[in-house]
Amino acid sequence: MKIPLTLQIDLILIGAALMLALLGLGVAVIMPSLDRWNKRFFTVYFFSLSLYVGFSLAELIGFIYPEMMLPLLIFMYFDSLFPSVLVSLMTIYLLHCYGESLLRSTLFRLVAVLWLLFFIMLDMTLFTKLFYYISSENQLLRGPLYPLMVGVLYVIIILNLISVIRHRSKLSKRYYLAFLTGLLPMAIIMSIHFYVSVFGLIAITIVLGGLSMFSIILSDQIGQYMRQQSDIAHQHANIMVLQMRPHFIYNTMMSIYYLCKQNPDLAQQVTLDFTAYLRRNFTAIASIELIPFTEELEHTRAYLAVEQAQYNDMLVVDYDTPFTRFRLPPLTLQPLVENAVKHGMDQDSDPLHILIRTGRTGSGSEIIVENNGTDFEPANDNEPHIALKNIQQRIQMMCRGTMTIEPREGGGTIVTVTIPDSGAKKHPGTICPEV
Numbered sequence: 001m002k003i004p005l006t007l008q009i010d011l012i013l014i015g016a017a018l019m020l021a022l023l024g025l026g027v028a029v030i031m032p033s034l035d036r037w038n039k040r041f042f043t044v045y046f047f048s049l050s051l052y053v054g055f056s057l058a059e060l061i062g063f064i065y066p067e068m069m070l071p072l073l074i075f076m077y078f079d080s081l082f083p084s085v086l087v088s089l090m091t092i093y094l095l096h097c098y099g100e101s102l103l104r105s106t107l108f109r110l111v112a113v114l115w116l117l118f119f120i121m122l123d124m125t126l127f128t129k130l131f132y133y134i135s136s137e138n139q140l141l142r143g144p145l146y147p148l149m150v151g152v153l154y155v156i157i158i159l160n161l162i163s164v165i166r167h168r169s170k171l172s173k174r175y176y177l178a179f180l181t182g183l184l185p186m187a188i189i190m191s192i193h194f195y196v197s198v199f200g201l202i203a204i205t206i207v208l209g210g211l212s213m214f215s216i217i218l219s220d221q222i223g224q225y226m227r228q229q230s231d232i233a234h235q236h237a238n239i240m241v242l243q244m245r246p247h248f249i250y251n252t253m254m255s256i257y258y259l260c261k262q263n264p265d266l267a268q269q270v271t272l273d274f275t276a277y278l279r280r281n282f283t284a285i286a287s288i289e290l291i292p293f294t295e296e297l298e299h300t301r302a303y304l305a306v307e308q309a310q311y312n313d314m315l316v317v318d319y320d321t322p323f324t325r326f327r328l329p330p331l332t333l334q335p336l337v338e339n340a341v342k343h344g345m346d347q348d349s350d351p352l353h354i355l356i357r358t359g360r361t362g363s364g365s366e367i368i369v370e371n372n373g374t375d376f377e378p379a380n381d382n383e384p385h386i387a388l389k390n391i392q393q394r395i396q397m398m399c400r401g402t403m404t405i406e407p408r409e410g411g412g413t414i415v416t417v418t419i420p421d422s423g424a425k426k427h428p429g430t431i432c433p434e435v
Contacts, residue, residue: 013201018057021046037096077126084153087160094107094163128143130145164180266309274306291329292324293327296331297321299333303338311352315352316352336367337354363420363421369414370415372410373412391403400420403418
């Protein structure tokens with residue numbers, strides 16, 4: 001059977017469109033830098049797009065083989081349905097970018113009514129020839145109301161386009177160009193389709209428009225992701241600068257120097273503890289992953305052992321850590337404890353008592369550092385408080401954790417860190433749940 005040239009061209013266009021749609025679906029599924037909402041949206045969008053192009057391809061094959069009359073009607077039904085679904089999904093994404101509620105949006109209500117009208121007309125094509133029908137020669141013929149059916153879909157596209165232009169101040173330049181790239185070609189091709197059937201061009205235009213929009217938005221997501229990683233690295237560097245204070249190293253070395261004559265055994269132990277502390281600090285500098293809590297706890301023990309050797313009975317530490325099977329950003333617990341020592345120690349007052357606790361919450365793990373030292377002053381902007389702010393930002397960025405600081409009854413401070421079992425944003429290659 002000789003295939004007409006127009007059908008051959010349509011087959012090539014739709015075949016290419018199907019490959020592009022499947023490519024977009026694969027990227028949407030596996031791309032880690034997309035946030036959860038965008039990943040779900042584009043997965044649904046490109047899955048629907050792949051089905052649409054697949055039905056378009058099946059419809060063309062049906063025109064080649066007359067014996068496929070019944071399947072052809074089904075293919076045509078879905079081939080007409082999915083474009084309306086795709087342009088309606090575009091409306092939902094626009095409103096998401098604007099930050100508008102679907103139920104309160106006039107645009108969404110208009111599109112919903114138009115889509116329902118289109119769906120009713122599409123259902124009528126199964127029982128009437130008013131819109132389109134298949135001739136005895138297996139050709140698609142337009143009915144008298146076919147322009148009305150195309151017009152409804154065209155109006156939805158135009159409404160979206162007008163909305164993009166009207167709300168361009170709410171969109172970044174990249175997003176604005178992305179939506180224009182996705183909608184303008186569709187509007188142009190649909191206006192041509194009023195007069196000439198260009199099904200192949202409709203399919204390829206919708207796919208290319210979707211992919212161009214997706215690529216621009218994806219580049220924006222990647223840019224945001226890279227900025228977050230840069231912020232994490234910056235915060236990481238800041239916390240390390242605060243951690244490696246010269247005076248702490250000098251004091252420790254001087255303590256070891258005097259202990260070598262006064263108490264050689266203790267000097268030897270302090271040297272081991274100080275070495276362990278430095279080793280874990282240097283390891284944390286190179287780490288960009290979440291680490292087991294047990295490693296952070298050992299780091300903290302090494303630090304406190306050095307401090308207790310210097311402060312003797314003025315520093316008392318208790319541990320209540322029955323639950324340790326979770327991960328957290330490096331340099332979380334240790335700087336919190338160091339902040340408690342630096343901020344709470346007063347040689348002229350009672351001994352500083354620090355309590356470190358862990359436990360489970362309803363949705364994650366919890367670390368509590370409690371001390372009876374000087375009350376916390378939120379307005380204070382000195383180094384220990386900058387360290388707390390850095391820790392709080394890193395916890396939130398790396399695993400959606402939270403940190404609260406509140407005064408302790410009777411004096412002192414309680415710092416609570418919560419690490420969720422899962423978060424919308426995770427550091428690359430890591431997870432927050434139990435190991």
